[in-house]
Amino acid sequence: METVIFITTAIVAVGAALGMVLSSNAVHSALFLILNFCAVAVMYLLLRAPFMAAVQVTVYAGAIMVLFLFVIMLLGAEKADLGSEPIGWQKPVGVLLGAVLLAEGIYVAYKGIKLVDAPITAALGIGQPTTLSAVLFSKYLLPFEVISILLLVAIVGTVVLTRRTVKLKEAE
Amino acid sequence: MPFNPPSIDLTVLGMPALLMAWGMLVLLIDLFTSNQRVLATVSLIGLIATAGVGLLTWGTQRTAFFDMVVLDNFGTVVNWILLGATALSILLALDYLPRQNLMRGEFYALLLFATSGMLLLVQANDLVMIFIGVELLSISLYVLTGFAVPRISSGEAAMKYLLLGAFAAGFLVYGIALIYGFVAANDAISSTSLTAISQDLAAKQAAGIAINDPIILTGLGFVLIALGFKVSMVPFHAWTPDVYEGAPTPITAYMSVTTKGAALVAIIRLLTVAFAALRPEWQFIFAILAALTMTYGNIVAIAQKNLKRMLAYSSIAHAGYMLMGVLSASPLGASAFVIYLVAYALTNIGAFAVLTTLENRGMAALELQDLRGLYRRHPWLSVAMVIFMFSLAGVPLTAGFMGKFAVFQAAWDADLKWLVLVGVLTSVISAFFYLRVTVQMFMEEPVSAEAAERPVFATAPLVVGLTIAVVGIIILGVVPSQVLNFVNNTVVAAAR
Amino acid sequence: MLRPYLPILIIFIVGVIIPLAALGLSALLGPRKATKRKLVPYESGMNPIGPAMQRTPVRFYVVAMLFILFDIEIIFLTPYALYFRQMGLFGLGEMGVFLAILLLGFVYIWRKGALRWD
Numbered sequence: 122m123e124t125v126i127f128i129t130t131a132i133v134a135v136g137a138a139l140g141m142v143l144s145s146n147a148v149h150s151a152l153f154l155i156l157n158f159c160a161v162a163v164m165y166l167l168l169r170a171p172f173m174a175a176v177q178v179t180v181y182a183g184a185i186m187v188l189f190l191f192v193i194m195l196l197g198a199e200k201a202d203l204g205s206e207p208i209g210w211q212k213p214v215g216v217l218l219g220a221v222l223l224a225e226g227i228y229v230a231y232k233g234i235k236l237v238d239a240p241i242t243a244a245l246g247i248g249q250p251t252t253l254s255a256v257l258f259s260k261y262l263l264p265f266e267v268i269s270i271l272l273l274v275a276i277v278g279t280v281v282l283t284r285r286t287v288k289l290k291e292a293e
Numbered sequence: 294m295p296f297n298p299p300s301i302d303l304t305v306l307g308m309p310a311l312l313m314a315w316g317m318l319v320l321l322i323d324l325f326t327s328n329q330r331v332l333a334t335v336s337l338i339g340l341i342a343t344a345g346v347g348l349l350t351w352g353t354q355r356t357a358f359f360d361m362v363v364l365d366n367f368g369t370v371v372n373w374i375l376l377g378a379t380a381l382s383i384l385l386a387l388d389y390l391p392r393q394n395l396m397r398g399e400f401y402a403l404l405l406f407a408t409s410g411m412l413l414l415v416q417a418n419d420l421v422m423i424f425i426g427v428e429l430l431s432i433s434l435y436v437l438t439g440f441a442v443p444r445i446s447s448g449e450a451a452m453k454y455l456l457l458g459a460f461a462a463g464f465l466v467y468g469i470a471l472i473y474g475f476v477a478a479n480d481a482i483s484s485t486s487l488t489a490i491s492q493d494l495a496a497k498q499a500a501g502i503a504i505n506d507p508i509i510l511t512g513l514g515f516v517l518i519a520l521g522f523k524v525s526m527v528p529f530h531a532w533t534p535d536v537y538e539g540a541p542t543p544i545t546a547y548m549s550v551t552t553k554g555a556a557l558v559a560i561i562r563l564l565t566v567a568f569a570a571l572r573p574e575w576q577f578i579f580a581i582l583a584a585l586t587m588t589y590g591n592i593v594a595i596a597q598k599n600l601k602r603m604l605a606y607s608s609i610a611h612a613g614y615m616l617m618g619v620l621s622a623s624p625l626g627a628s629a630f631v632i633y634l635v636a637y638a639l640t641n642i643g644a645f646a647v648l649t650t651l652e653n654r655g656m657a658a659l660e661l662q663d664l665r666g667l668y669r670r671h672p673w674l675s676v677a678m679v680i681f682m683f684s685l686a687g688v689p690l691t692a693g694f695m696g697k698f699a700v701f702q703a704a705w706d707a708d709l710k711w712l713v714l715v716g717v718l719t720s721v722i723s724a725f726f727y728l729r730v731t732v733q734m735f736m737e738e739p740v741s742a743e744a745a746e747r748p749v750f751a752t753a754p755l756v757v758g759l760t761i762a763v764v765g766i767i768i769l770g771v772v773p774s775q776v777l778n779f780v781n782n783t784v785v786a787a788a789r
Numbered sequence: 790m791l792r793p794y795l796p797i798l799i800i801f802i803v804g805v806i807i808p809l810a811a812l813g814l815s816a817l818l819g820p821r822k823a824t825k826r827k828l829v830p831y832e833s834g835m836n837p838i839g840p841a842m843q844r845t846p847v848r849f850y851v852v853a854m855l856f857i858l859f860d861i862e863i864i865f866l867t868p869y870a871l872y873f874r875q876m877g878l879f880g881l882g883e884m885g886v887f888l889a890i891l892l893l894g895f896v897y898i899w900r901k902g903a904l905r906w907d
Binding site for chain 3 (some may be wrong): 258280
């Protein structure tokens with residue numbers, strides 16, 4: 122059963138990735154990417170990492186892609202302007218590197234090479250949300266709290282860089 | 294999994310925690326007043342209070358929050374230097390911001406948040422903490438770099454810094470993941486703390502497992518690339534001149550000193566606490582990079598016509614000298630680094646303070662020739678600038694000389710004699726362009742009558758800042774022994 | 790293994806079926822008499838002016854960026870929601886500090902007028 126789900130998701134993921142690259146309309150590309158993210162989220166579930174799946178859907182498919190769509194729409198850049206590639210060597214090099222990565226993956230899978238001796242996830246149950254909570258709120262408490270400061274700085278930065286002249290009286 | 298509540302140790306976390314809270318306070322005050330003198334004063338009080346916390350916790354040495362952060366005298370001393378540099382930058386900014394029409398209260402809050410990130414980085418004893426410290430200081434600095442954003446160069450600088458910085462952050466995370474993967478793969482120790490990494494490496498060594506595994510070397514290399522980016526170590530320096538030129542001058546002064554200081558402390562802790570066992574692997578590579586950094590920075594600085602760019606290249610070179618102290622990986626090297634950082638902080642912020650007094654609205658780029666005849670217009674300012682240039686060049690009786698002497702000594706003791714030779718030679722080269730600035734001020738006539746009339750904005754806070762810098766440089770240069778003894782005792786005690 | 794996620798899959802399927810059924814049934818059952826007026830896009834009785842795809846004002850983008858930041862906050866709330874019973878009051882305090890700091894961010898946005906549309 123798991124294999125069937127995996128193969129279905131994998132086909133969807135690869136198809137969506139191809140659709141994203143090949144689509145000439147940038148909005149369609151973005152929508153394909155959302156589908157791809159969702160398929161990858163299902164794969165995280167198969168890997169017993171439900172929290173990662175939730176993050177994938179909430180942050181990537183949800184928030185980041187909204188930003189992508191806004192960028193596309195506020196630039197009015199739905200239609201890709203093919204034919205003018207500013208960096209000529211980019212495409213062949215990209216294809217070459219992609220082919221190398223694919224070959225490497227096939228080789229590793231074919232030879233059955235173990236990259237690590239034991240799967241860490243299974244041993245420590247890292248993928249389980251409650252395990253993650255136990256670690257996040259005890260051992261990693263300090264980084265967790267500092268992240269709120271980090272987010273605060275990001276909020277301030279967003280406002281500072283986008284609102285140039287704010288008159289305090291007007292805001293009241 | 295049972296919940297194991299951490300003990301909240303505010304002694305160890307005192308300095309960064311107070312500064313973060315103070316940053317939030319400044320942010321809150323900014324919502325209700327637009328008087329920036331109030332904000333600057335509150336910020337300065339916060340910096341002093343944070344330094345005071347360091348005094349209260351002086352002598353304590355322990356880790357807290359599951360080894361996430363460490364408190365020792367070495368870290369406290371560096372924290373004081375960073376706080377001092379922040380305070381000087383606030384003095385620089387106080388009249389610069391309204392003059393450039395950049396008067397927005399968030400400036401001070403962001404400055405305090407950036408500094409608190411640096412304090413965390415200095416006290417970090419864990420790879421995750423290093424990452425968060427780096428991000429906190431970087432994100433604040435991206436915004437501060439773009440603070441003059443209607444000016445195109447400022448926006449360009451912020452954009453470049455953000456894109457390359459995000460790339461460097463990617464290296465940092467990937468490096469951390471690889472190190473963690475190697476350390477945690479085979480046994481139950483699953484910790485990212487530097488102490489745990491060194492214990493794990495020692496255990497592996499005892500068990501006869503090779504620790505110079507490609508995975509961990511790649512991971513360490515990636516982390517060092519990311520930190521080297523923050524230090525602007527060659528070949529990860531490319532952003533430096535553009536960003537330093539485009540950022541508001543007080544911010545350039547601030548980040549040219551503090552970012553390097555904080556990131557170098559992280560490198561020291563990483564190399565000496567976690568990866569001491571891999572010393573043969575990293576020391577030689579680092580020495581070559583330090584040599585390249587010194588040579589490149591000083592040689593390219595000669596060709597610069599723009600003062601900010603010249604100081605940017607010179608700051609790359611100074612990062613190279615500080616790296617010499619770092620890679621010596623000895624208590625002597627660490628104390629040499631601290632002395633160099635003090636000298637460099639006073640000198641570089643002082644030099645940028647002089648630029649700030651000359652910078653008028655709409656005149657972002659300051660050329661070398663704009664200094665011509667400054668002596669007639671403002672003798673005291675040019676005397677101060679001469680002292681700064683001499684100190685940057687490392688002329689005896691200035692703080693810069695003490696710093697260079699200390700790092701050369703440390704590198705010599707660490708048996709890197711060829712590196713000392715490179716350091717001395719590049720210092721001689723650097724004297725050329727530092728002295729050229731002096732010559733411009735004293736010997737040359739102004740380019741035009743209009744240039745001779747240009748105002749000099751030596752306002753009260755700036756004069757205070759300049760005086761502190763000059764006095765500090767002279768004290769450190771003429772009677773250095775007290776400072777040297779203090780720093781040596783502190784750092785050696787921390788190493789024990 | 791994926792058994793607990795079955796309800797989610799069912800909701801997905803139902804979510805796909807309902808609009809398909811609505812469109813399909815009306816296409817099958819409804820009479821179709823195309824006139825010129827009917828083929829014009831409906832814009833409250835007005836004649837359409839220009840294409841539907843227009844450049845969005847940059848203000849949306851600011852809101853979207855702020856949304857991402859609070860979205861990340863939600864990601865941190867999820868592990869808390871699954872574990873708060875075990876942590877008791879201590880955990881409440883931890884989350885309280887986290888949320889209080891982000892609340893300051895919200896107050897800041899509000900006071901600075903970044904959410905105003907003027």
